[in-house]
Amino acid sequence: MTEKNVVDVFIQGGIIAYPTEAVFGLGCDPDNEAALSRLLELKQRPAEKGLILLAGNYAQLLPYIDVSKIPPEKLSLILSRWPDGITQLVPKNKNLSPLLSGQFDSIAVRITSQPDVVLLCEQANKPIVSTSANLSGQEPAKTWESLDKTLIEQVDFIIKGNTLGHTSPSKIIDALTDALIRA
Template sequence: MPPTSKTVLTRDVSAAADMLRNGGLVAFPTETVYGLGADARNPVSVARIFESKQRPTFDPLIVHAANVESVRELVLDFPQVAQQLADAFWPGPLTLVLPKRDEISDLVTAGLPGVGIRVPNHPLALELLSAAGCPVAAPSANPFGGISPTTALHVRDGLDGRVDLVLDGGPCGVGVESTVLSLMTKVPTVLRPGGLPIEDLEAVIGPVARAVSDPSRDDSAQPSPGMLSRHYAPATLLTVIASGQTAVPVVGKRSGLLTYGASEVASGFDAVERLSETADLQTCAANFFAGLRSLDSQNLDVIIAHSFPPTGLGVALNDRLKRASG
């Protein structure tokens, strides 16, 4: 550990659970990204999340629970469609928005009546949630608007001294945030595409609607995290090009490339991150934020990124690129 580091990395689940129960902040791994967790029933602890991330309070948090029974205790209604989805996809990268009970802090939901809630599919996360015995509100464990963390070191790089413990569970397997589906609308509505492809949802419950982000409402209460027009963004300027387009560095600028598969690459790039040699979208998703973070650390003037096929996980990856490029 660097001598200047103030945040402890640990695999001690008991210590992390004690920290959560006592009002502390614990970063922990999920299958999607690392979350910055606090007891969702404790408004003072939840407020520390917003302070630590410098996150606006109109952007809500997702609550993590150990199992379906725990979820039922936190919501006013758990309809049959929710049970169908839970049976099919929990534990996993699906967040359901359901009417919350009063014990969930209004700060978690930006004052809205619905809470996004899920059961994560990571052994350390599930062990932590069971040991803590409380619902855990947890956005991604990084400064607000920046690149999401997929390793414990990413968390410490961004939040050193602002999180009490980081539970180190290695790299995240899915690599992009959960799909958020609201069940508080007439037709189930995808608020944020993510680690569960929309096609998989529709195979279980039929057609779903898709929310459209409205940049004019960026400073209003959001129904889900990840809906702001700029998010997941590197400090370096990011430009997105078509998946089949030949990438060319910007003349006179230190240029990086985020690509995948056998995409043709012109010479002259100062750095290249190829997310998957075979264009496998699961591999691309698992490596996406780490690849973007690597390029952002190399003192570049611009990052050029190939877009992804508009199906499966490509929908979520293109959503992240769109918001990262602002």
């Protein structure tokens, strides 16, 4: 039997634990409804809260956002905030799954330079869902070794890489109003 490849696991709807900028994340293919449902159930996260999309580049985010609702000067500002550490709420594509956007008209997106995530997103040619690797209300894991045993038993692949060493999870900004949602 050959070792599982993370891209195959991702494409087949698996749940992946992986390093982000500050903490470990849990993610899946944003276009796989069954994987999204399983991820929310595993994390014990209400669907109405929505999820973050983490990408290696801006083009990977385009199918999920409504660029027509972003003024050109705002788009320049949005792009200038990346990569790393800043998640931005942008208008969502009207066909987006409510499991991704929750109860909102926006989708939370971020571009990272974390090499393992960039490679996965490049190979899959799309972003990965990103939510902290912990059960809701618990502290997020900062290393793969510190992942909760409950999560380890239920994820399909763990990328045993390192975070970028940031000290706190990403700041969240409403990209159109510049309102700070999470410091």
